[in-house]
Amino acid sequence: MTDAARHSIVFGGEEFAFLIERTTRRKTVAISVGFDGVRVLAPSDLDDDSVLGIVRRKGPWLLRKQAMYRELGGQPIAKEFVSGETFHYLGCQYRLKLIPDETAVMTRIIAKGSNLVAPVLPNTHKSIQRAAVRSGLKQWYRTHAAQHFPARARMIANTLGIPTPTLKVVDQSKRWGSCDARGCIRLNWRLVMAPMPLIDYVVAHEACHILEHNHSRRFWRSLETIMPDFEDRLRRLDRMGHHFTW
Incomplete structure (x- = not known):
């Protein structure tokens, strides 16, 4: 049995509204954050003040998790992975085109003009076909991300006057990029769907963390020095990001 009551807290100047959902099946409190907000599951016998x-x-x-979801620009676009759907690559729109192919053991995407062509086995269940096309698109994007991102990192590193950083293309659904303490930059493969100026913004942002491992004034000055319009690029990425997060 589950019941729910609405609550909110203010932390760090931000308000978090959420439901406390109670269930007899839980022994501890569980908190999750997603595009649809904060969800709190609690044992039925635990009082509100404790929760x-x-x-x-x-x-x-909560602040960190909410910032990650905000970075991606809103609720992801639902995709059916069928012919006629629009997908982005380097800021340009492409139409998905499914082609029946008896030899298509795996769906390998091919770009032809303004189309992304996906060979699929005919007479397969729609759910299996969608999964195959999604997997093929993901691999196609990751391959092209690995082709484009290193050159952008070299260019920006040269501008900053630092050695070219180690760069990895990763699958991280809650952020565009990150930089660890060793200076390794990780970029979300989905970023290759964005226009190149927005890719350069994310690369520059993470490269500046090699110099400053925080968001101090020195960090923002470094970023502004090499990219005076970074705020405009960030706003554009915020507006467009949800198109790239299927």
């Missing part, structure tokens, strides 16, 4: 205290203690974590 709210746990949520408040998770305030810094």
Whole structure:
């Protein structure tokens, strides 16, 4: 049995509204954050004050998670992976075109003009076909991301006057890029769908973290020095990002 009551807290100047959903099946409190907000699952015998205290203690974590989802620009676009759907690559629109092919053991995407052609086995169940096309598109994008991203990293590293960083193309659904303490930059393969100026913004942002491992004034000055319009690029990425996060 599950019941729910609406609550909210303010932490770090931001308000988090959520439902406390109670169930007899839980022994501890579980908190999740997604594009649709914060969800709190609690044992049915735990009082509101105790649950709210746990949520408040998770305030810094909630802020970080919410920032990650905000970075991606909103709810992902639902895709059916059928002929006629629009997909983006380097800011340009392409139409998906499924082609029946008896020899298509795997769906390997081919770009032809303004189309992304997906050979698929005929007479297969729609759910299996969709999964095959999605997998093929993901591999196609990852391959092209690995072709484009290193050159952008070299260019921006030269501008900053630092060695070219190690770069990895990764599958991270909640952020566009990251930079670890060793200076390794990880970029979300989905970023290759964006126009090149927006790709350069993310690369520059992460490259500047090699110099400054925080968001201090020195960090923002470094970014502004090599990319005076970075704020405009960030706003554009915020507006467009949800188109790239299927």
